[in-house]
Amino acid sequence: MEYPFEQIEKKWQKIWSDKKIFNAKNNTDKKNYYVLSMFPYPSGALHMGHVSNYSIADAITRYKMMQGYNVMQPMGYDSFGMPAENFAIQHNSHPRITTDQNIEIMRKQFDMMGFGIDWEREVSTCHSDYYKWGQWFFKKMYEKGLAYKKRSFQNWCDNCQTVLANEQVEDGKCWRCSSVVRQKELEQWFFKITEYAEELLDFSGVIDWPERVKTMQTNWIGKSFGTEIWFRMEDSEDLIKVFTTRPDTIFGCTFMALPPEHPLVTNWLKLKEEPENSKMHKFCDKIMNEDTINRTSEDTTKEGIFTGRFAINPVNGEKVQIWITNYVLMDYGTGAVMAVPAHDQRDFEFAKKYDIPMKLVIQNPEEKLILEEMKEAYTEPGILVNSDNFDGLESTESMTSISEWMTENNMGKVTITYRLRDWGVSRQRYWGNPIPIIYCEDCGTVLVPDEDLPIKLPENVQLGKTTQNPLLSADDWVNVKCPKCGKPARRETDTMDTFVDSSWYYARYADPKNNEMPFSKELADNWLPVDQYIGGIEHAVMHLMYARFFHKFMRDLGMVNSNEPFARLLTQGMVTKDGAKMGKSKNNAIDPQYIVDRYGSDTVRVFMLFASPPDKDSEWSDEGVKGAFRFLNRVWRLFEENLELIKNISVTLSDPAMPDRIEGSDNKLCAEIKKLRYSTHFTIKKVLNDIENRMQFNTAIAAIMEHLNNVYSIKNVETLNVAEKVIFVESCVAIPHLMYVFAPHLSEELWKIIGEENLLHEAGLPKFNEKYLIQDEITYVIQIMGKVRGKINVSVDATDDEIKKLALEVENVTKSLEGKEIKKMIIVPKKLVSIVAK
RNA sequence: GCGAAAGUGGCGGAGUUGGUAGACGCGCUGGCCUUAGAAGCCAGUGAGAGAAAUCUCGUAGGGGUUCGAGUCCCCUCUUUCGCACCA
Numbered sequence: 001m002e003y004p005f006e007q008i009e010k011k012w013q014k015i016w017s018d019k020k021i022f023n024a025k026n027n028t029d030k031k032n033y034y035v036l037s038m039f040p041y042p043s044g045a046l047h048m049g050h051v052s053n054y055s056i057a058d059a060i061t062r063y064k065m066m067q068g069y070n071v072m073q074p075m076g077y078d079s080f081g082m083p084a085e086n087f088a089i090q091h092n093s094h095p096r097i098t099t100d101q102n103i104e105i106m107r108k109q110f111d112m113m114g115f116g117i118d119w120e121r122e123v124s125t126c127h128s129d130y131y132k133w134g135q136w137f138f139k140k141m142y143e144k145g146l147a148y149k150k151r152s153f154q155n156w157c158d159n160c161q162t163v164l165a166n167e168q169v170e171d172g173k174c175w176r177c178s179s180v181v182r183q184k185e186l187e188q189w190f191f192k193i194t195e196y197a198e199e200l201l202d203f204s205g206v207i208d209w210p211e212r213v214k215t216m217q218t219n220w221i222g223k224s225f226g227t228e229i230w231f232r233m234e235d236s237e238d239l240i241k242v243f244t245t246r247p248d249t250i251f252g253c254t255f256m257a258l259p260p261e262h263p264l265v266t267n268w269l270k271l272k273e274e275p276e277n278s279k280m281h282k283f284c285d286k287i288m289n290e291d292t293i294n295r296t297s298e299d300t301t302k303e304g305i306f307t308g309r310f311a312i313n314p315v316n317g318e319k320v321q322i323w324i325t326n327y328v329l330m331d332y333g334t335g336a337v338m339a340v341p342a343h344d345q346r347d348f349e350f351a352k353k354y355d356i357p358m359k360l361v362i363q364n365p366e367e368k369l370i371l372e373e374m375k376e377a378y379t380e381p382g383i384l385v386n387s388d389n390f391d392g393l394e395s396t397e398s399m400t401s402i403s404e405w406m407t408e409n410n411m412g413k414v415t416i417t418y419r420l421r422d423w424g425v426s427r428q429r430y431w432g433n434p435i436p437i438i439y440c441e442d443c444g445t446v447l448v449p450d451e452d453l454p455i456k457l458p459e460n461v462q463l464g465k466t467t468q469n470p471l472l473s474a475d476d477w478v479n480v481k482c483p484k485c486g487k488p489a490r491r492e493t494d495t496m497d498t499f500v501d502s503s504w505y506y507a508r509y510a511d512p513k514n515n516e517m518p519f520s521k522e523l524a525d526n527w528l529p530v531d532q533y534i535g536g537i538e539h540a541v542m543h544l545m546y547a548r549f550f551h552k553f554m555r556d557l558g559m560v561n562s563n564e565p566f567a568r569l570l571t572q573g574m575v576t577k578d579g580a581k582m583g584k585s586k587n588n589a590i591d592p593q594y595i596v597d598r599y600g601s602d603t604v605r606v607f608m609l610f611a612s613p614p615d616k617d618s619e620w621s622d623e624g625v626k627g628a629f630r631f632l633n634r635v636w637r638l639f640e641e642n643l644e645l646i647k648n649i650s651v652t653l654s655d656p657a658m659p660d661r662i663e664g665s666d667n668k669l670c671a672e673i674k675k676l677r678y679s680t681h682f683t684i685k686k687v688l689n690d691i692e693n694r695m696q697f698n699t700a701i702a703a704i705m706e707h708l709n710n711v712y713s714i715k716n717v718e719t720l721n722v723a724e725k726v727i728f729v730e731s732c733v734a735i736p737h738l739m740y741v742f743a744p745h746l747s748e749e750l751w752k753i754i755g756e757e758n759l760l761h762e763a764g765l766p767k768f769n770e771k772y773l774i775q776d777e778i779t780y781v782i783q784i785m786g787k788v789r790g791k792i793n794v795s796v797d798a799t800d801d802e803i804k805k806l807a808l809e810v811e812n813v814t815k816s817l818e819g820k821e822i823k824k825m826i827i828v829p830k831k832l833v834s835i836v837a838k
Numbered sequence: 839g840c841g842a843a844a845g846u847g848g849c850g851g852a853g854u855u856g857g858u859a860g861a862c863g864c865g866c867u868g869g870c871c872u873u874a875g876a877a878g879c880c881a882g883u884g885a886g887a888g889a890a891a892u893c894u895c896g897u898a899g900g901g902g903u904u905c906g907a908g909u910c911c912c913c914u915c916u917u918u919c920g921c922a923c924c925a
Contacts, residue, residue: 038925165924167923420922424923537919542921581918621850621863621864826906832906834905
């Protein structure tokens with residue numbers, strides 16, 4: 001017989017919902033705890049990745065409720081974005097309709113899982129009561145000088161007249177029409193995240209973030225100390241600024257490398273002597289259309305073209321050739337590189353290929369370098385040569401003095417550079433948040449006034465007619481009066497990156513229905529920072545960094561007090577099947593709905609949490625799900641078989657006089673019951689520790705399984721004396737009490753049928769008694785030269801000498817030591833005896 | 839290519855500070871129960887040798903530190919994630 005999971009789960013879901021136990025209160029005596037899962041993109045149905053994510057979050061939610069916190073676990077939908085737009089086009093519908101339908105389905109599935117979500121705080125980013133505040137934030141960014149427009153290069157398909165994401169470019173061709181993709185320079189809106197680069201490197205405001213996420217973000221920001229050096233053009237006053245981390249090699253610079261995107265290059269290409277079909281034009285076009293990952297790859301052949309122009313090295317007045325190359329990026333540093341072929345491998349390869357002069361300026365102190373014989377660049381530290389007054393200095397030490405000297409003589413300055421680039425937020429798409437800007441011929445760029453917010457997306461657009469941004473053809477919407485002068489003007493048609501929506505949603509949950517502001521400061525500070533944030537590792541850098549940036553921005557606006565949005569972070573692993581990520585593209589997805597219908601939500605939760613630690617990938621297994629179901633059935637049967645006994649005794653368990661009576665009767669307890677009592681208290685201790693300190697649900701569940709096996713090993717329950725029966729019942733009751741966080745429906749039901757009045761989250765965490773964890777004997781392992789040769793049981797208070805004596809008496813030990821001399825004996829307390837013998 | 843992780847039986851995984859490798863679960867094998875099946879229950883299960891006691895080998899591969907290494911150090915390989923317009 002299977003336990004009636006369907007009936008039980010529906011019943012308790014209704015009770016929880018009716019009693020509103022998951023509706024977080026804004027004002028209580030209890031301490032607040034905010035559990036947040038990354039909100040889902042409403043793709044139509046929950047997948048296993050969601051189930052895994054929310055099972056973890058729900059376990060934490062219920063654990064914290066048992067601990068007595070006022071817990072908030074909200075939910076919402078990240079509902080703007082390209083997939084919804086494409087889906088609507090394919091199905092000849094509108095993204096608003098399909099998105100709302102999808103949300104409806106997902107909401108039902110959340111309920112079927114029984115997650116403890118506070119539905120009164122639900123948000124959806126595509127609803128105007130939410131995106132209004134995204135527009136409001138854009139205006140604030142603009143007012144603070146943090147939103148600005150600049151030209152930047154984007155993947156462009158001429159045929160579709162649209163920008164393409166990197167993932168929409170397949171082998172350099174458009175995914176839709178297969179025409180060749182080129183790089184086009186477009187005016188785009190940016191947020192100045194670089195302004196916060198330094199602060200984003202500081203993680204002192206977070207409590208418990210995985211080291212690897214911090215490292216990835218730190219590397220992404222990529223701070224480096226170096227020197228900016230100013231080269232003058234030979235025949236004009238134009239300056240070329242270069243950034244280098246190796247000012248010690250400046251005297252060895254023999255050429256300069258520019259990317260084709262460099263403004264100087266752009267200017268030169270516009271000159272009359274460079275017709276459209278010139279070599280330089282062709283070269284630049286070719287390089288710009290390669291994708292940047294390939295361009296910077298070390299394997300890529302270095303290519304370049306000599307511009308025929310020269311710059312002057314400020315330190316020695318030497319002429320250096322100016323080249324356009326494929327291996328320098330406009331986005332990093334100053335977008336120009338001083339090339340020192342003798343001491344940089346990329347420059348070395350390039351100089352060899354194009355026969356550019358080299359100059360040795362750092363000599364290897366170990367083995368003298370001869371320029372003509374070098375097979376690769378010498379990049380190690382050494383002694384400066386050919387460097388005027390700096391000759392003879394150690395190269396690493398010379399960096400400071402060279403930089404200082406250059407600063408004094410107006411040749412450059414010491415500077416810090418970040419790899420981090422400003423955040424491009426412009427998207428040429430319909431299904432996103434409109435940027436609140438109006439362009440007027442007379443007044444220029446004008447912000448939309450607050451009273452005109454939200455700018456609602458026009459409904460009557462033609463999706464899929466053209467591949468361009470559909471907003472361009474929404475004439476009624478685009479043509480507006482200038483808010484300043486009233487003359488005809490045009491709206492900005494770009495919408496915002498959806499990462500903007502997801503950068504502050506966690507704060508909106510604190511005050512989701514506010515019509516006056518994004519949220520009130522009081523309520524935000526009441527809940528923020530999020531105590532526990534849970535989501536996929538794929539967001540380690542972008543989403544998590546944008547949200548940190550936004551939070552700091554909101555703090556600087558005086559909207560929140562905290563410095564960080566997420567105090568603790570758990571990055572959960574993927575759900576895989578046959579070693580590959582589960583998903584539509586691999587055609588290996590398992591539908592959670594089907595599994596819940598067959599086995600119930602508790603089974604799915606227990607399986608997902610048991611399959612692996614939350615931060616590791618977990619492999620789906622149909623048989624494993626059955627195993628989880630079997631386990632829950634075993635728990636159910638234990639209570640079914642012993643119901644009368646448990647009911648009768650569990651009532652007296654809460655009688656304060658009971659523990660004393662039991663304790664007094666220790667000598668009447670048989671050995672296996674004493675063991676069972678140890679198991680109960682040990683399991684409680686282990687489960688609490690695994691959840692609280694290690695977030696390791698798989699071992700917590702394993703411990704409960706082991707304990708259940710121990711309970712089942714008591715065969716003669718009827719013949720036990722009263723004291724023994726009490727201990728037996730205690731061992732049973734501990735099971736639903738501990739399992740509430742993993743299998744809440746089943747646990748709640750068992751708790752009820754044994755006669756408990758309150759709900760489990762009100763019962764508090766189970767308690768263990770250290771007294772029952774004391775063991776009178778300890779097993780010591782005996783090792784000889786690191787190999788196990790025997791075991792001894794020793795009383796806890798045995799002295800080292802007694803242990804040594806006993807160890808040497810073990811038969812197998814004596815045998816192994818024959819003909820050997822004992823050099824040393826090491827005793828590790830409560831663990832082992834190690835004998836060194838030769 | 840750059841950045842970040844991971845690699846333990848047939849499988850998922852355990853092993854918290856260097857101290858009995860393989861907890862727990864799945865699968866498999868044998869048995870009980872049953873008209874039969876399902877379910878359930880009991881026992882066994884890293885490889886090799888041995889009647890057994892026990893011994894040898896074993897944590898991706900190679901080297902090192904240590905009385906003792908899955909755990910620490912160096913090198914190599916493989917897989918996964920991210921790389922700025924997927925979210």
